[in-house]
Amino acid sequence: MTAIEVAGLRKAYGERIAVRDVSFSVAEGEIFGLLGPNGAGKSTTVECVAGLRQPSGGSVRVFGHDPVRERAAVTARLGVQLQDSQVQANLRVREALRLQASFYPDPADPDELLEILGLTRQAGVRFGKLSGGQRQRLSIALALVGQPDVAILDELTTGLDPAARRDTWDLIAAVRDRGVTILLVTHFMDEAERLCDRVAVIDAGRVVACDSPSMLTTRVDAGQRIRFVPSQPLDERELAGLPGIESATRQGEEFLVVGDGEALSVLTAHLARRGVLAHRLRVEQASLDDAYLALTAHAPAAQAS
Numbered sequence: 471m472t473a474i475e476v477a478g479l480r481k482a483y484g485e486r487i488a489v490r491d492v493s494f495s496v497a498e499g500e501i502f503g504l505l506g507p508n509g510a511g512k513s514t515t516v517e518c519v520a521g522l523r524q525p526s527g528g529s530v531r532v533f534g535h536d537p538v539r540e541r542a543a544v545t546a547r548l549g550v551q552l553q554d555s556q557v558q559a560n561l562r563v564r565e566a567l568r569l570q571a572s573f574y575p576d577p578a579d580p581d582e583l584l585e586i587l588g589l590t591r592q593a594g595v596r597f598g599k600l601s602g603g604q605r606q607r608l609s610i611a612l613a614l615v616g617q618p619d620v621a622i623l624d625e626l627t628t629g630l631d632p633a634a635r636r637d638t639w640d641l642i643a644a645v646r647d648r649g650v651t652i653l654l655v656t657h658f659m660d661e662a663e664r665l666c667d668r669v670a671v672i673d674a675g676r677v678v679a680c681d682s683p684s685m686l687t688t689r690v691d692a693g694q695r696i697r698f699v700p701s702q703p704l705d706e707r708e709l710a711g712l713p714g715i716e717s718a719t720r721q722g723e724e725f726l727v728v729g730d731g732e733a734l735s736v737l738t739a740h741l742a743r744r745g746v747l748a749h750r751l752r753v754e755q756a757s758l759d760d761a762y763l764a765l766t767a768h769a770p771a772a773q774a775s
């Protein structure tokens with residue numbers, strides 16, 4: 471079953487086109503990521519999915535409903551965490567969460583959620599007095615307290631320290647395991663790799679790639695870099711002539727071999743034939759970072775902020 475369907479989405483703010491042509495669909499129970507440089511149109515896209523903005527063109531459906539025209543049907547099933555959480559400064563943490571819970575038919579226990587997010591000690595603190603990381607965690611709690619079927623999380627772990635990031639990832643993975651569909655905007659490759667089943671890379675208002683993190687990495691075949699120390703003298707020119715190997719250089723006792731996706735098998739077969747052992751063998755693969763940079767290489771720098 472499809473939870474979110476975005477087809478040919480376009481959104482202009484006056485002259486400025488924030489989203490040119492974005493299409494993707496998210497299956498129920500999936501964690502779907504939107505990745506892309508600043509100004510690419512990610513937030514505008516999720517705001518359209520959340521029914522907070524009216525698209526200029528194309529269509530958005532959440533469980534078959536139009537988020538703007540059938541707002542009530544959608545908001546009952548949707549939890550949203552946006553970059554700037556809209557909480558009144560004088561509202562206390564627990565009050566804010568209880569208020570949010572009151573809009574939903576079957577909410578989670580606010581105190582339990584505070585405990586999970588490490589905010590129990592701040593339950594009586596006014597929003598205006600919270601630190602950046604605490605506000606961030608409260609905004610996640612606000613998105614989840616309604617036990618929504620779909621959660622939209624924009625910049626989930628921005629401003630959190632490494633331990634809090636990891637706890638948040640575990641929390642999101644647990645939420646997904648309960649069947650919740652998650653649409654996640656992120657800048658962080660490690661977050662996308664760790665959490666997302668699929669990601670759409672958005673650049674200048676268009677989807678430039680949509681796949682699982684591992685398939686995206688494979689598609690941008692940045693090849694392999696192999697380092698090793700041979701057990702006996704070896705001529706690097708001999709290695710550089712092997713099929714699929716672009717270069718072989720020696721740095722002290724260590725060899726660096728650069729080649730395509732087959733380079734490691736070609737190299738190890740060759741070394742085996744020669745009776746040479748490869749000590750301290752390390753292979754560096756292309757990462758999602760490389761894939762992302764390759765896919766968004768033409769992003770206009772002027773839009774970065």
Ligand code: ADP
Nearest residue numbers: 483486487488507508509510511512513514515
């Ligand atoms: P991202 O989330 O990928 O950083 P946004 O969706 O926030 O991108 O923004 C996409 C583009 O739309 C940017 O150029 C931004 O300046 C512009 N934009 C976003 N919101 C507004 C707005 N309310 N009014 C005018 N322009 C906007």
